[in-house]
Amino acid sequence: MSSETSTIGDPFADPIAEVARAEVVIEDTLIVGRNATLTLGTDSLVILDSKNTRALPFHNVLWAEFSELDLTIRFAQQVSKEFIQPAFISYPIEKTNRLTAEAWLSKLLDRAYGESQRRKRMKVLINPFGGKGNAQKLYSRDIEPIFLAARSVIDVEMTQYQGHAVEIAEKLDIETYDVVACCSGDGLPHEVFNGLGNRRDARKALSKVAVVQLPCGTGNAMSWNLNGTGSPSLAALHIVKGIQTPLDLVSITQSNRRFLSFLSQSVGIVAESDLATEHLRWMGENRFTYGFLVRLLRKTVYPCDLAVKVTVEDKQSIRQQYRQELNDRAPVGSRANRPAETEGTSEGLPPLKYGTVEDDLPDGWELAAYDTLGNFYAGNMAWMAANANFFPAALPSDGNIDLVCIDGHIGRLTALKSFLAVESGTFYDMEHVSYRKVESFRIIPRNQKTGYISIDGEKVPFEPFQAETHRGLGTVLSKSGHIYEAPGV
Template sequence: MAPEEVKVNGVWAEAELEKVAMGGRLRWREKNGKNADRSLNLAREVLGLRREGNKVKIDAILDKEDKVRCGSGVARGGEKALLRKEVVLEAASEPAAEAWREEIQACIDSLGRPKRLFILVNPFGGKREALRIFMNEVKPLLDAAGIYYLMKETQYRLHAQELVTKLDLKSYDGIVCVSGDGLLAEVLNGLLQREDWQEVIKTPLGIIPGGTGNGMSKSLLEDAGEKFSASNATLSIICGNTRKVDVSTLTQGDRKFFSVLMLAWGLIADVDIESEKYRWMGGIRINFYAFLRVFRLRKYQGRVHFVPAPGYESHGEPATTKIEPCEVKTNDSEGTRGYQGPTISFKSSDWRSIEGPFIFLWTHNVPWGSDVTIPAPDAKFSDGYIDVVIVKECAKPTLASLLANVSNGSHVKYPCAMYLKVKALQLEPGQRVNEPEKGGIIDVDGEVLARGSGTYLNGKSTDLMDYGTPIKVTVDQGLATVFAPIAATECKPSF
């Protein structure tokens, strides 16, 4: 669009719409003696717009210093809260204003932003604030962007999985979870259990932090240099940018569970799950129970087999136990319902082993486990590998220090911590050392996958797998798609 003289926020300016690969930029030079150059990045900084007479009113996202935000988060160089501000472009006539509106809207439409979303809110997770977060922080942004949505509150465990299994996904451009990571895992499993999984797994998934563990949301925002917040997570969904993420398949006989985040066994799982009994303490319950578990340290018998990624072949010992070949039927086999896992095969000679006892095993597909812990600092979203942290022997004071440093990722540098990447893994969990009548807990994406005898709520909850029987973990590179922030690499605040 050629430069044109208009008023912007009441000041005469020469404005033009610059069309670029990422949707375009509205630029203007004010004619008030200052000759200030201003601009709006349509992809990152514009929610929506409307015309009223000869005025085009643009809903923009700014920081509290009244500068247009850089990226879909805060302005570079500080963590400033979001501020919405209206930018008013006043043309000479209504037809001229409509031409501006059409051109700007066409640029925004070219970005492929979602128009219809299915939103799941878990009202029971974390501090039970997910519904408030949706109403106060998510809904206003979606309304301003003109996005239609259907919101459902989940009522019980696996409710989201049931809903997604039957959902007509042709009616939506994405599924959004306002919750912790557990709800995202339910949605993923619901999609992959469908007969049409090959199509529906292409549906972008969004995660807005509203639970206890928010590792996926934190990982996505941090990778783009954005402040961790529900508002920034919502903006990344509105912008429609996506990226691929690895999906792990956990197999035990005919049972399967699909994960995009983590698996924990030993100390980490004990703290995560057993600290639920202290939920009345709030967030401090994790630190309190971690201290208690270090003081009363448990160790677990068991064995871990793995196929190392290139560069990690020196870890462990050659497997002496025969490992069943990691083979999966092709996913288009007749009679097969749902995704069966990656079609790969490893020879027995590919496997290496580590014998127990163990203090903990912790695997991750993404760097962050919550907004304050980064268990796998080298993890990538779509590299086809699982990052693994193993601690076998560690003095209690050193272990306490190691756990304290999970907040900055330096725990992996401790001599007692083994950090490696693997292509596949098999866990054979055993009983507690000196307490052979008691087992442990296996925690996947914040939910209990299996628990042994003598553990918290054992016998009072139905788990997906059995404790003690080997569980094999394989990874399918980039199988799922998630909404992700646009990295702020070329954005220059100018307003």
């Protein structure tokens, strides 16, 4: 049984009482009531009472506090594989044991939260129109009880129209909130990042306020990557315990417009399979599969010209880079390594290193013709949907976009195998899949008057655009603090 000396203290308390408190030895086991003990184990709180013995993972401990005579511990209780709800246990504490119990409680909360901030102050945005229109119900039933049990400070607002979250983020008091929590699909986080990016103090706002998603839409890629789940209640727990994590954001320039992307940019079969099937939303996620197979059978190609600023060219080097970060979080995941130009400043967005799509091609970039392009897909996260791990080498803050290009003239059987390989985890190693780490790119579609370009799942004009990465410009909450939850390479 280990022990340590308590450092808990109130500067306004009685000095004599403080001396007594400082000398309290914090034991891992606290005796409560007559026949019960609470023990701080390696990963769990071990509860032994007259009824049974059970282990409660520290990750599930939401809060602990005293009433006048009782110690109450609130936790997330597993109801089913995809649903949790708050529960609590309460035990009497003898007055003579109060100092020891207070010190033990503090140690419990330290174990339960670790690097994560307690009692996060959250601006909750609910999109009542997203997905199947169930976001408000999901929030009230699955999410809010978890936030309240964790003693989070919450302020809820409904978005009224497309672009409303942009306006809210532009006016947000960033000294009042730690988190903007989006009960929606991936569209609301896209709006929030851009609202924060529109501010005069954009870099400070994007560094200070974490943007998170609670999966209440049809596209919940952000939650899958950062929380490892599409369950609203589980995502709520992981956000309560989430660790601030720097996130690369990508500046997109198109015509005279500049905006931010946090998830993906696509031209070709993926963009068309998503955006051209909006009329099939009643099919749910199956509409994407349907759209893909239709275009696959037609062997549709998307001619374009492409220039890239490559960082890592070969798959083996990319794999080595990923595995280094998997084993050592400090080089990429640490907030101390956020680039100086993106943190601690009241200025707007960082200047564009490579200019805009309207400028001459940057020095060293060569424009190459892709006459038979089948798929152009650039990603800043790994999962693009549940079981769609298109970018298994993606990292939250490595300063790169992961770029996949596939020729449209590959055989139908090979194309179908590629589609199935995304779910099975073998996509990355397929010989015909070009996978590169790039800092920036410019793509110019041609030979088509109309088509589809998707940025974070949102349709933008079918025109040339340029993308440039800003390392660690944004902030999110993640379970690990440095990697995504998707299986890596």
